[in-house]
Amino acid sequence: xxxxxxxxxxxxxxxxxxxxxxxxxxxxxxxxxxxxxxxxxxxxxxxxxxxxxxxxxxxxxxxxxxxxxxxxxxxxxxxxxxxxxxxxxxxxxxxxxxxxxxxxxxxxxxxxxxxxxxxxxxxxxxxxxxxxxxxxxxxxxxxxxxxxxxxxxxxxxxxxxxxxxxxxxxxxxxxxxxxxxxxxxxxxxxxxxxxxxxxxxxxxxxxxxxxxxxxxxxxxxxxxxxxxxxxxxxxxxxxxxxxxxxxxxxxxxx
Numbered sequence: 336x337x338x339x340x341x342x343x344x345x346x347x348x349x350x351x352x353x354x355x356x357x358x359x360x361x362x363x364x365x366x367x368x369x370x371x372x373x374x375x376x377x378x379x380x381x382x383x384x385x386x387x388x389x390x391x392x393x394x395x396x397x398x399x400x401x402x403x404x405x406x407x408x409x410x411x412x413x414x415x416x417x418x419x420x421x422x423x424x425x426x427x428x429x430x431x432x433x434x435x436x437x438x439x440x441x442x443x444x445x446x447x448x449x450x451x452x453x454x455x456x457x458x459x460x461x462x463x464x465x466x467x468x469x470x471x472x473x474x475x476x477x478x479x480x481x482x483x484x485x486x487x488x489x490x491x492x493x494x495x496x497x498x499x500x501x502x503x504x505x506x507x508x509x510x511x512x513x514x515x516x517x518x519x520x521x522x523x524x525x526x527x528x529x530x531x532x533x534x535x536x537x538x539x540x541x542x543x544x545x546x547x548x549x550x551x552x553x554x555x556x557x558x559x560x561x562x563x564x565x566x567x568x569x570x571x572x573x574x575x576x577x578x579x580x581x582x583x584x585x586x587x588x589x
Contacts, residue, residue: 360384365393368400373469375405382407386414386478402473413480455531486576487584490515495568497561499554500524507554509537509561513572513583521574523583527554541566 337357344352345364352358359381367389376382389399401408440447440454440461453460477486492513500510506528514520525540526533541547541557544567551557560566573585 358388362388363391364388365391366396367391368393368396368398369402370399371402371473372405372407375407375410375469377410379411382411383414401478403476403478404470404473406470406474408474408476408478413477413482416480455533487573488576489571489573489585489587490519490521491571492569497558499558509554509557511561513569521572521581521583525554525557527551527557544568 340349340352341358343349347366351369370386370389372385376385386401389401440459447454451461493516494514496512496514498510498512500508506526508529509525509527510522511525512520512522525537527537527541528534529537541551545560545565547560551560567588569586570589571587572583573587575582575584
């Protein structure tokens, strides 16, 4: 019976136990040191509850291995940085905010919040009709933000190249590629011809790297300006890896 299986697991008779929507919440067995998520969930609270089954302290227990086969970490982020998650503290609900999980628009390359349904720049609709399929391998993403930070690495830039990036029916953007070696490179997209936040960010980007005026009015002009060597280029970039899309999170200028 279910009760016998749970009792046997608690008493060390069984090394593992499998459930479907039964042991996700309210199951308190302190010695649990591995959790395999063989499902996806759109609920950040449920994701947090499931991972919490392995976060109880226990004598001799050093950590808990979380194997995520449902892309939950990709969708919700590290468990200690879930945006606006509800935590029960002393019987009172308290909202805790962390770093927002982001995704890249496949059409205009704009970084958007993970919960966004329509890209704010190109108005492309994201496909949210189905949950991610179960993967053959567990995700290699950090379950805790402290683990993710360990993947931030400074890399020396050998050269920088600039190009106009076009997509049918979309405004052009400037693709900036930082070449680390003969094979490795990381890119960012400067959306000068877009509107709203993306354009403001692009203007700020160019002002931080060059003495410019209002004469630059298009992406093509920005690329020509950069190709003339008039943009200050970093000698190092800080790259956040371990995600689906590596992200440049810092620059160092000599």
